[in-house]
Amino acid sequence: MSAWPLRIGLCCLACLAATMDARGADDGQAGAFGQALDARKGAIVVPASAEFRALPLTIECRVRLLGKEQYNILVANEPKSSATHWEIFTTPGDGVLHAYVPGRMPDHVHTSAAIADGQWHWVVMTIEPNRIRLFVDGVETAGQESTVVNDMTIEGPLAIGSLAEGGFECNGLIDEVRISKVLRSPDAVPSGELSADDSTIGLWHFTADALGKDASSLSRDGQRKARQIAFTDSGIEIPGGMSADLQPLPPAEDAAPLRMAVAKLADRLNLKSIRVESIPDAALREWSYDFEWMGKKEYPEHRPGGPDAEKLKREVYDPHALIWESDNGPLGTVLRRAGALADALADDSPCRADLQALRDSAPAPGTDGYKPHYLAACAIRRQLALGNPLLDFDAILFVARGTFEGSVRSNPETADPQGGHFVTQYFGFNALPGGGLFIVKNYKTQPEIVNVLADSVVGNGRLKGRKLDYGAFATPDLSFDGRTIVFAWTENSEHKWIQSKKTCFHLFKVNVDGSNLVQLTDGAYNDFSPCWLPDGRIAFVSERRGGYIRCFAAYLKVRSYTLFSMNADGSDIVPLSYFETSEWNPSVNNDGQLVYTRWDYVDRENCLGTRFWISNPDGTNPRAPHGNYPHPYHTFPDHQPWKVENGREWDSRFGAPLVEMSIRAIPDSPLYIFTAAPHHGSIYGSLCMLDLRREDDGHMNQIRRVTPDEPFPETEMPGRRHYKYGTPWPLNGDFYLCNVWENLALVDRFGNKEVLCDLRSMPCAQDERLRLVNPIPLRARAAPPVIPPKVRAKSNENAPSATIAVMNVYDSDLPFPEGVRIQWIRVVQNIPKTNHAMGEPMIGYERENTPRIPLGIVPVEEDGSAFFEAPVAKQLIFQALDENFMAVQSMRSSAFVHPGERLTCAGCHEKTQSAPQRETKPLALRRPPSKLQPECGPVEPVSYYRQIKPIFDGKCLPCHREKNKGPQDMSYEALKEGYTFWFSGAMFTDMTTAYSGIHGGSRTIPGRFGARACAIGQAMLSETHRKNVSPEDRHQVIQWLDCNSLRLGSYIREAAQLKGELVWPCMDVDPANVQGIDGTEPGLKHNFWHENTYGPHTVLFSEHAHDRIGILNKAGEIVWEYSMPHPQDVWMLPNGHILAAYYQGVREITRDKEIVWEYRTEKPNEIPNCQPLPDGNVMIGIVGECRLIEVNPKGEIVHQVQLSTTEKTPHAQFRFCRKTPEGTYLVPFTAEGAVREYDRDGNVIREFPHRPMPVCALRLENGNTLISADRAVTEYDRDGNVVWELREHDIPDIEIGAPAGIHRLDNGNTLVCNWNTRDTGDKNGAHILEVTDDKRVVWQVTGTHIGQVAQCRILAEE
Secondary structure, eight states: OOSHHHHHHHHHHHHHHHHHHHHTTOSEEEETTEEEEETTSEEEEEOOOGGGTSSSEEEEEEEEEOOOSSOEEEEEESOTTSTTOEEEEEOTTTOEEEEEOTTEESOEEEEEEEOOSSSEEEEEEEEOSSEEEEEETTEEEEEEEOEEOOOOOOOOOEEESSOTTSSSOOSEEEEEEEEESSOOOOOSOOSSOOOOOTTEEEEEOOBTTBTTOBOSTTOOOOEEEEOOEEEOTTOOEEEBOOOOSOOBOOOOOOSHHHHHHHHHHHHHHTOTTOOGGGSOHHHHHHHHHHHHHTTSOSSTTTSOOOOOHHHHHHHBSOGGGSOOGGGOSHHHHHHHHHHHHHHHTTOOSTHHHHHHHHHHHOOOTTSTTHHHHHHHHHHHHHHHHHTOTTOOOSEEEEEEEOBTTOOTTTOSSOOGGGTOSTTGGGOGGGBOSBOEEEEEESTTSSOEEEETTTTOOBOSSTTTTOOOOSSEEEEEEEOTTSOEEEEEEEOOOSOBOOOSGGGSOEEEEEETTSOOBEEOOOSSSOEEEEEEOTTSOEEEEESTTOOBOTTOOTTOOOBOOEEEEEOTTSOSOEESOOOSSOEEEEEEOTTSOEEEEEOOOTTSOTTSOOEEEEEOTTSOSOBOOSSSSOSOSOOSTTOOOSEEETTEEEOTTTTSOSEEEEEEEOTTSSOEEEEEEOSSSOSOBEEEEEOTTSOOOSSSTTEEESOTTSOOBTTTBOSSSOOSEEEEEESSSSEEEEEETTEEEEEETTSOEEEEEOGGGOSSOOBTTOEEEEEEESSOOOOOOOOOOOSOOTTOTTSOOOEEEESOTTOOSSOOOTTOOOOEEEEEEEOOOOSSSTTSSOOSSSTTOOOEEEEEEEEOOTTSOEEEEOBOSSEEEEEEEOTTSOEEEEOSSOBOOOTTOEEEEOSSSOOTTSOOOOSSOOGGGGSOOBOOBOSSSSOOOOOIIIIIHHHIIIIIHHHHHHHTOSOSOOSTGGGTTTTSOOOOOOOTTOSSSTTTGGGOSSSOOTTSSGGGGSHHHHHHTSHHHHHHSOHHHHHHHHHHHHTTOOSOSOSSOHHHHHTTOOOOOSSSOOGGGSSOBTTOSSOOOSSSGGGGGSSOOEEEEEETTTTEEEEEOTTSOEEEEEEOSSOOOEEEOTTSOEEEEETTEEEEEOTTOOEEEEEEOOTTOEEEEEEEOTTSOEEEEEETTTEEEEEOTTSOEEEEEEOOOSOOSGGGSBOBOEEOTTSOEEEEETTTTEEEEEOTTSOEEEEOOOOSOOOEEEEOTTSOEEEEETTEEEEEOTTSOEEEEEOGGGSTTBOOOEEEEEEEOTTSOEEEEEETOOOBTTBBOOSEEEEOTTOOEEEEEOSSSSOSEEEEEEEOOO
């Protein structure tokens, strides 16, 4: 290979990018009748109107949807939180049309019309008081009786091509939208533009000169809201696009008149406690702002809703934090709360007398002297608050941090891609450049702000010698001795969803004086939320585990992150959690345990969970003693609704915190403080107090509101907004440091708050999107006790293996069915999502179902105890089985076991408030641990097509058809309702609605689960089926039903799974040791089982930099080499010899470098490739002659295929050709940019899309074709569709030369030889790289000891 074709490829790429940029300048596209709205580039947002919700209503639109990977929103009115909201949309994966109307019952109208097919369709929805109908192309596709049960409106605009609040958008074109206040007949498809009449309340033609103009008489013109999309250089759309330019704060109120008013009144009333000169301007402005807003909800136009007064009275932590009717205005409120503060502090200063003087002289509200009295009361309150003896520290550590979700002023309605989601908020590319790590001194008087890193230089690692005076900061923590800060920082400079070392958060530590700045972590994954542990290690949150969140459409790649820990120098990084979804904000409680937030939605609605979790500091024994199971537990027809309002059922999360973030223990107290935060939003919300000593009622019994002025996000006011409070640091149960909007403040239980440091005073650029957050007193604090580790240390491999013990399976908070005897426990592995698009592929009946592997069963003793060897480093679900191997109870959460851990469970969903009482040792613990017994043959993932379809097709259906009984169609889709058992995932609010049906709720009910609770399972126990279905087949079907009746067992290779082939998941599984029992072989070599199959590998390679072939061992050392001129293809033969193509020949050599045989050609011909064939022959490609030949071991030509190409230069004709298992030949014509497939006679039978500089083409086991070309690696299916592609923006930390040799490994990863690369700046010149299916680089070979690698082969251990 030479470098000149690379220059051609780069030129072509540049031209392509320029074309894409030019094409992206338009806002519209050709429509059905003229111009159309290109919703890929943005939506049209029309001002709110009551007419858009008045009935009857007809909505008509012409649409051409170009993709079905995501939700496509056609038209939507008002936010989803409004009961009068309606929307027309298609679902991801299938592109099927639906409507959503949350204020009606049922709240969904479903069709089977798949309209995301690239064709124009006429879509109509009519809404009547009691009926909704959907039409496609003049044909009614759904008609649903639908009753209004809630008409509470939350005002919002009409949106065409997105939701009203943003978020989900539309991949396609929309034309001719008309809304009418009558029922129109949709029978005929219009042949031209629509017209307006007296019934038309909106009509949009999307003309080129006025895209949002309303052509009706009402002139309801819409504004284009651009989609937040940035573009890579290759023209690929990437979410992002928010500006990183400075957005200044609005002008500040002049504090001088406020100060003068306080001074005059203090002088007139002789208020001795007021020191006007020590009051910061920020405090005066804050008081003046509060004067206008006290007792009101701030920014109500964007944040409507809230609880009623009686609910607040029941749930408030302290009644003083409420507004009392007797206050008679803000002055009265401040005087009352300041008095309560004085009482709490037992204050005997002049403050009490001064407060009384203000009470005695208080003017009436609205008079001239009222506000000065109020300001003076605030000044006295501040004096009291800052005199608190708990403020025995002189400085506070904090960070200034922002995200691209902006602020409540500049971007009041946020979106997931901006960081407006509780997962995406911590992605480095969503971090707003700016801010910093700061200490505020003298915060009680005139604050002095110090930039901790002003003079710091990184002392190690990739950033050695640099200052961190750019990028963005997050999540600091201070060591217990008060000397060392650990924090997260990213180099990110723009808003573009590209995951790289420069756009991810990494952890650093520094002394409080700015010395010894050290980088602790690095890589293309976010590390953040560090937390010092009592033993000196650091817990933190990281994406290193891999996996994705299950509920995002294809356009967003949302990685999951979980807990890890490391030594204080960044070494020995180990997982604390093997959970499959995300975890946040670890802190240490008073007992030395780790408390954190976990998003637990296994088999449940995707906004469930996300509450308080607690574990040992090594991650063992994680528990959820609060809030994980809201009511109702189930949604079978006989369930008891938690609440019905206006005819709609609500679960017990509503009116309670949806998410609990920033959880911290109150010093010397059993209480915890946390932020009631949003799911669709960031870390801020309303502060609450948690008391785990109270019984958990699934609602508010354990919770009290500390800041009742701020309603709970999403359960009391809309999501995707900005919220007021956050990041609390408790001084005790009454006083807390936190952020209030963008400023740092001291807040107390009585409702008082005093600003301590404000954004306007910051020495950094004062971007209004920044907040001052994570305040920490700069002082030493007592370290909690050190809990000894329960995990086997890597240095002690001879320590006992992990086990699991259940004391009494019958110990349950819900009774088991009477007379049921539990004989077995089934251990099922839950598999994390390994690709990013929701419902792709459909694992089960619900889009967010996950694969399962039944690892085995163990016996249960007569006393209900069990003791068994533990699978480790896997997410586990335990099921209690009866004598028929049917699950009586199952987890709707998960557990995991660390190597060496002795996990003990009291029972099965036992009560968390009481400890079990036993007088004797459980029977199971009197013997060695049981071994996990495979249940239904080999241990494999659950799969309908591999395990169940053969039974149904071969045994059940013939009998059903013969007797004309039972289901006549037992396809997977036909068995969805009534026959099978499965849990629904569902979107937010749908846990108890028609969407979930009987598959909702938050947990399982003993005896009403799996095979026991569905028609097929019950039929398996009938006398007829016991006679006609073998015990083995019956057991297999029961296991399937108990494991959520799943369709597939892995997220990859769907086509192979549909054929019944075994496909292993590519996370948390080593096929060589599927059960993963601790102490068995092969053991857990790294942190996760899937890493057992990753590199480093031993590699045979060919390279031009040194004109040789060679072998690299796992340490990257060259252990064997052989010189050859310009070697290309290289193979390890079964006999241990090496076959290699070089400049003008092919040679087989021994490891002793002896030539076994050789085939040569003459100049100007060259030989770029060779391939050993199953029949012992060798296929050789010869350029110049432009032919393929097959030679036998004697060197005789036994077959040849003549090729043709327009390229005359031999060297540029083709590269790595391959003969396929079908006997055809794949030929990449490098200069021509073509890849063709030839039959044995030399006829072209297929041609792939032209791409610059194809180098290698090979046929995969699944029948697809993998091609390296155009600086990318692309997988095409048999129909020519791109099913997988690796491009530069997918691996931005790698300097791409030209992908040459490529291979698909047994573990599903792709191996790429990166020809002619080199290290450039922050990019690695990886000569060989291993990339996962989700495009993570998990192994690479770098360095100057090799170069210009053309081809390589992974060698087996032997």
